[in-house]
Amino acid sequence: MSSSNFLINPHPVLVADASVVINLNATGCARAIMAALPNRWAVTANARAELIQGMRNGHNDAGALQGLIDARAIDLVTVGEMGGRVYESLIDGSALRTLDDGEAATIAYAYEADGIALIDERKAMSLCASSFPKLPVVSTAELLLHEAVIQALGPEGHIKAVMAALQKARMRVPPAHIARLVTVIGEDAAVSCMSLPRAARAAV
Amino acid sequence: MTENSDKLPDTEVGERLRIARETAKFTQSAAAEAIDVARTTIVAIEKGQRRIRMDELQKLATIYGTSANAILRQEAVHLDMVPRFRKLPQSGGDAIENAVRLLNDLVRAEVELENALGVKRIRNFPPERPILPGDVRAQAEQDAQELRDWLGLGPGAVLDIVPILEQLGIRVYVRRLDGKVSGLFAYDDAVGACILLNASHPPERFRQTGIHELAHFISARRQPEALTEDEKFSSREERYAGAFAPAFLAPARAVRQRFAEITAGQSHLTRRHIILLAHDFGLAREAIVRRLEDLSLAKSGTWDWFQKNGGITNEQARQVLGELPDRSLHAADARGPVPPRLALLAREAWKRGFYSEGQLARLLHLDRHEMREVLDGAELEESEENELVKLPH
Numbered sequence: 001m002s003s004s005n006f007l008i009n010p011h012p013v014l015v016a017d018a019s020v021v022i023n024l025n026a027t028g029c030a031r032a033i034m035a036a037l038p039n040r041w042a043v044t045a046n047a048r049a050e051l052i053q054g055m056r057n058g059h060n061d062a063g064a065l066q067g068l069i070d071a072r073a074i075d076l077v078t079v080g081e082m083g084g085r086v087y088e089s090l091i092d093g094s095a096l097r098t099l100d101d102g103e104a105a106t107i108a109y110a111y112e113a114d115g116i117a118l119i120d121e122r123k124a125m126s127l128c129a130s131s132f133p134k135l136p137v138v139s140t141a142e143l144l145l146h147e148a149v150i151q152a153l154g155p156e157g158h159i160k161a162v163m164a165a166l167q168k169a170r171m172r173v174p175p176a177h178i179a180r181l182v183t184v185i186g187e188d189a190a191v192s193c194m195s196l197p198r199a200a201r202a203a204v
Numbered sequence: 205m206t207e208n209s210d211k212l213p214d215t216e217v218g219e220r221l222r223i224a225r226e227t228a229k230f231t232q233s234a235a236a237e238a239i240d241v242a243r244t245t246i247v248a249i250e251k252g253q254r255r256i257r258m259d260e261l262q263k264l265a266t267i268y269g270t271s272a273n274a275i276l277r278q279e280a281v282h283l284d285m286v287p288r289f290r291k292l293p294q295s296g297g298d299a300i301e302n303a304v305r306l307l308n309d310l311v312r313a314e315v316e317l318e319n320a321l322g323v324k325r326i327r328n329f330p331p332e333r334p335i336l337p338g339d340v341r342a343q344a345e346q347d348a349q350e351l352r353d354w355l356g357l358g359p360g361a362v363l364d365i366v367p368i369l370e371q372l373g374i375r376v377y378v379r380r381l382d383g384k385v386s387g388l389f390a391y392d393d394a395v396g397a398c399i400l401l402n403a404s405h406p407p408e409r410f411r412q413t414g415i416h417e418l419a420h421f422i423s424a425r426r427q428p429e430a431l432t433e434d435e436k437f438s439s440r441e442e443r444y445a446g447a448f449a450p451a452f453l454a455p456a457r458a459v460r461q462r463f464a465e466i467t468a469g470q471s472h473l474t475r476r477h478i479i480l481l482a483h484d485f486g487l488a489r490e491a492i493v494r495r496l497e498d499l500s501l502a503k504s505g506t507w508d509w510f511q512k513n514g515g516i517t518n519e520q521a522r523q524v525l526g527e528l529p530d531r532s533l534h535a536a537d538a539r540g541p542v543p544p545r546l547a548l549l550a551r552e553a554w555k556r557g558f559y560s561e562g563q564l565a566r567l568l569h570l571d572r573h574e575m576r577e578v579l580d581g582a583e584l585e586e587s588e589e590n591e592l593v594k595l596p597h
Contacts, residue, residue: 018562018572019561019562019572022572022573046262049266050562050565050566050572053269053571054565054570054571054572054573055571056571059571059572059573061572084258084259087258088258091271091272091273091276091277092211092272092273092276093210093211093276093277093278094210094277094278094279095277095278095279095316095320095558095559095563096557096558097210098273098276098277098563099273099560099562099563100271100273100274100560100562100563100565100566101262101265101271101272101273101562102562103560103562104273120561121560121561121562122557123554123557123558123559123560124560126557169573169576170573170576170577170580172561172576194580195576195580
């Protein structure tokens, strides 16, 4: 699903995984990005628990998320009975076919709520593609390249946000969006983004 | 939805839950209260007589500080070294208990990744040398020298001990721990020897701790060991380890030779001599003076005399050593949050899509930022995958 059409419908809830929350926090303008889209936002209790556990070393992603929850920018949700079956199928079994609790809950809730799963993890994306082909999955990079987000942040603010996600949060970018993202930040800037693949960083 | 046909039997899930509960120091009653069931239900779940419900598992995993996936994942390795340390007289503190849990979890992580990738760790363990009757210090001196010879180290200083320990096939982990804990050593038949070292300690102390734990591996490898800040070397094993570390790091012959070189033609041992010798052997100033006392190169009480007379300051050391490269820069810091071998295993498991970022972060006790640091550049390696640089295995 490409960034140009993933949000034609404003109704589906956007369910953010812990990884996406980290990237959005790093941009420094998470609320503006979220507000740029007409959709409701949600985060699962499992994804939040993961952020709480990772609070050492001075990373306050859980605190920033709590700020978004308190401001009602994002709803804290729990997986229900129908999503529970999906969740269980994603955490119980071999490593190859399972995910950690937060990633699994994000997919399960999005499936249950007919929403869109916001995930960067490539294994989670590939599991979704094979097991839940109808579930829309969108990455942070795709979100940041959305026209509405670009307009809301303005050209300079947009570049700054993307750079912060890449440099502070080491945001992973799916191959399909690398070229466009490098066009946004410029080839010179891409060199300093270690989470980008070598081909993208060696363009200069 | 694809059905997973590789679920674990209830008995295995129950056993894993028991280990997770005991590791997190929860009683069965406390666990029962957390999920609002009778204690007998926890007993039944842990015996595999009742399958745990998903909502119960989530709650228990959260209070045990783990994840439901870590309990249910088929490949997860469930090692339980914690009770062995609880039997040690000094291991009452939370700091040690937390460090033991971390060591246990890091070993589990490494073994799980090895299993998933089908790799085996090569062990190159030297023979065990049980402590014999007689002078333990003399035995430590001899064993330390023989181990140096066995390793082919020569007479020089050993400034980075982690590669030496890894060369022996010991699993070594370096993390910032509570200041009270210097290091841990444990041995398990299935996973081999494991050492956890405190990255927060100064390099000289870090080195001494590493070799102290190596001494336990040499002399009594089946006894777990926790070295703390206020350790009193009262047992024969501790006295052996306490003597082994300086003997290994500053071999008698090399110290005598260097001592003779720098004191030639002089009448007194000075601060300058001590600073130079400490620098040469990568030891703390006190440790090198104690070593000189042991080797009868300085009179007993020399260190105490210096202490009573103003000590030896860092400024004096700077004046003697000048602007030499700062060897206090910690090799542990340069390594990052995960030892290189474990980091490579994690990157490979992630590249192949065996484990997600979230699973790996949980497995390695890292937050997502640290995990991303470990995985950075893994895509870069993918672009280097050319037939020319393909490994032969």
